[in-house]
Amino acid sequence: MARAADVISVKGLRKEYGTPRGTVLALDRIDFTVGEGEFVAIVGPSGCGKSTLLKILAGLLPATGGEVRLRSVSITGPRRDIGVVFQSPVLFPWRTVLDNVLLPVDVQRLGREDNRSRALDLLALVGLHGFEHRYPWELSGGMQQRVAITRGLIHNPAMLLMDEPFGALDAMTREGLNLELQRIWLERRETVVFITHSITEAVFLADRVLIMTPRPGHIAEEVPVAIPRPRALDVMAAPEFGGIVRRIRAHFSSKGGIEA
Amino acid sequence: MTGLRNPALRVALLVASLAVWEAAVRALRIPAFILPPPSQVGAALYRGAVSGIYLEHLWITLAETLLGFALGSAVAFVVGTALAVSRRTEYFLYPFIVMFQSMPKVALAPLVVIWFGLGLTSKVISAALIAFFPLLVNTVVGLRSADEDRVDLMRSLAASELQIFRMLRLPSALPFIMAGLEVAMVFSLVGAIVAEFVGAEAGLGMLIQSRNFSMDVAGEFAILFILAVMGLLLNTALVSVRRRVLFWDPSQKSAANAASLKGGL
Numbered sequence: 001m002a003r004a005a006d007v008i009s010v011k012g013l014r015k016e017y018g019t020p021r022g023t024v025l026a027l028d029r030i031d032f033t034v035g036e037g038e039f040v041a042i043v044g045p046s047g048c049g050k051s052t053l054l055k056i057l058a059g060l061l062p063a064t065g066g067e068v069r070l071r072s073v074s075i076t077g078p079r080r081d082i083g084v085v086f087q088s089p090v091l092f093p094w095r096t097v098l099d100n101v102l103l104p105v106d107v108q109r110l111g112r113e114d115n116r117s118r119a120l121d122l123l124a125l126v127g128l129h130g131f132e133h134r135y136p137w138e139l140s141g142g143m144q145q146r147v148a149i150t151r152g153l154i155h156n157p158a159m160l161l162m163d164e165p166f167g168a169l170d171a172m173t174r175e176g177l178n179l180e181l182q183r184i185w186l187e188r189r190e191t192v193v194f195i196t197h198s199i200t201e202a203v204f205l206a207d208r209v210l211i212m213t214p215r216p217g218h219i220a221e222e223v224p225v226a227i228p229r230p231r232a233l234d235v236m237a238a239p240e241f242g243g244i245v246r247r248i249r250a251h252f253s254s255k256g257g258i259e260a
Numbered sequence: 261m262t263g264l265r266n267p268a269l270r271v272a273l274l275v276a277s278l279a280v281w282e283a284a285v286r287a288l289r290i291p292a293f294i295l296p297p298p299s300q301v302g303a304a305l306y307r308g309a310v311s312g313i314y315l316e317h318l319w320i321t322l323a324e325t326l327l328g329f330a331l332g333s334a335v336a337f338v339v340g341t342a343l344a345v346s347r348r349t350e351y352f353l354y355p356f357i358v359m360f361q362s363m364p365k366v367a368l369a370p371l372v373v374i375w376f377g378l379g380l381t382s383k384v385i386s387a388a389l390i391a392f393f394p395l396l397v398n399t400v401v402g403l404r405s406a407d408e409d410r411v412d413l414m415r416s417l418a419a420s421e422l423q424i425f426r427m428l429r430l431p432s433a434l435p436f437i438m439a440g441l442e443v444a445m446v447f448s449l450v451g452a453i454v455a456e457f458v459g460a461e462a463g464l465g466m467l468i469q470s471r472n473f474s475m476d477v478a479g480e481f482a483i484l485f486i487l488a489v490m491g492l493l494l495n496t497a498l499v500s501v502r503r504r505v506l507f508w509d510p511s512q513k514s515a516a517n518a519a520s521l522k523g524g525l
Contacts, residue, residue: 025432054399055412059416060412060416077418078415078416078418078419079418080407080418082416084412084413086409086412088409090407090410090412090413092410092427092428092431093508093510094431095506095507103417103427104417106427107414107417107418107427108417135508139508156336157415207354232454259429
């Protein structure tokens with residue numbers, strides 16, 4: 001199953017939480033791989049264990065069983081070659097936009113001088129040219145999340161993990177950022193694992209959608225999305241798109257709790 | 261806006277209240293050793309200023325206050341950091357801190373004067389003791405206030421604990437620490453004056469007591485006025501430092517950051 005080109009391979013992953021009332025099984029028998037340059041979305045309702053899975057992939061939580069390999073090295077703790085974008089931008093208000101983007105460079109001592117121009121290029125790529133010396137609180141929510149994406153890319157990670165990055169934004173900003181993310185991805189071809197509870201967002205962005213069902217969190221099905229890129233927003237009205245969305249929603253319709 | 265902010269009206273109100281004070285004291289024939297009229301306080305202030313006696317004692321009290329503030333704050337910051345970083349330290353130090361915190365620190369002033377003498381040292385120690393708690397509490401609360409998502413972000417970058425402290429926890433604690441420093445500054449002045457009351461060779465607190473013995477109440481009022489101005493200027497200095505350091509803090513203007521003013525006097 002694990003090919004050489006796989007960036008991520010997850011096998012038999014299991015996570016239990018100890019609570020005062022006994023152990024709770026959060027994730028069970030999770031198996032999937034993500035290829036080099038592939039955009040994979042994981043979609044599921046709130047509380048299905050998506051964020052737990054992401055924290056394990058980021059090395060922030062230990063797994064109870066099974067294994068996760070990044071470029072065939074087992075993930076046992078935080079690594080320097082993973083970029084994470086959280087639901088909120090998580091920017092430091094005392095740092096300028098540029099200094100926020102350079103945070104991974106500072107932490108990993110990669111050399112500010114070498115990365116400054118890269119950071120400015122990346123900021124231009126996400127449409128923030130001229131904002132590098134502003135502070136986060138001077139920017140809108142959507143702009144802040146673009147800064148967070150830039151920060152996730154600055155240290156050239158092997159994989160970018162995105163945990164509902166647009167979940168806190170209004171619908172219009174969200175669609176705009178989906179287009180933007182696709183454009184950035186087409187230009188850079190990063191390996192992306194994108195977690196969301198929006199089925200349309202997942203289908204619009206991903207090469208492949210993993211459907212996660214709750215209690216315990218489990219990958220129920222993998223759905224390839226063979227819609228050619230670049231995809232425009234009207235692709236959502238296409239019958240092909242609707243068919244994939246329906247196929248995914250069938251997993252949740254009986255349980256509810258998920259956005260179209 | 262014009263109705264709310266009117267500097268001329270503000271000054272007029274101040275002058276009017278002084279005039280009422282003056283008139284009331286004269287009309288009711290209140291003896292000057294009970295309540296002197298503002299004109300006598302002004303005269304006492306002028307005499308003392310010209311003779312240089314206030315300035316001489318002011319420098320001493322100012323030095324006591326600033327040294328006590330520096331000592332108390334430095335120790336509070338170090339102990340607070342140790343408590344916030346290590347649960348073990350907290351476990352062993354906590355009983356002492358609770359005991360010490362619930363004690364009125366001014367009650368220690370007589371002991372401090374016996375141990376450290378009538379000179380500068382006992383005043384600095386007394387000021388430091390009282391300034392200690394507000395900053396200790398705020399340092400601990402501040403260092404623990406770092407946002408969990410930000411900690412996760414730092415960890416996901418494989419940051420060391422020292423890097424998380426330096427790049428995240430310390431800046432996050434700054435609003436709390438600055439609020440603690442402001443309280444500590446006012447408290448150190450209290451500590452210095454109280455210790456001067458107990459026993460001193462110089463300082464504005466000692467001067468108040470000697471004026472009191474000689475029933476020079478106008479002189480006492482003059483010194484109280486000087487102390488109020490001094491406290492105000494010290495606080496203003498800290499507020500301007502805070503504005504520079506915490507330019508990024510949204511609650512900076514409201515100064516609502518004081519986590520807790522327990523610590524008391």
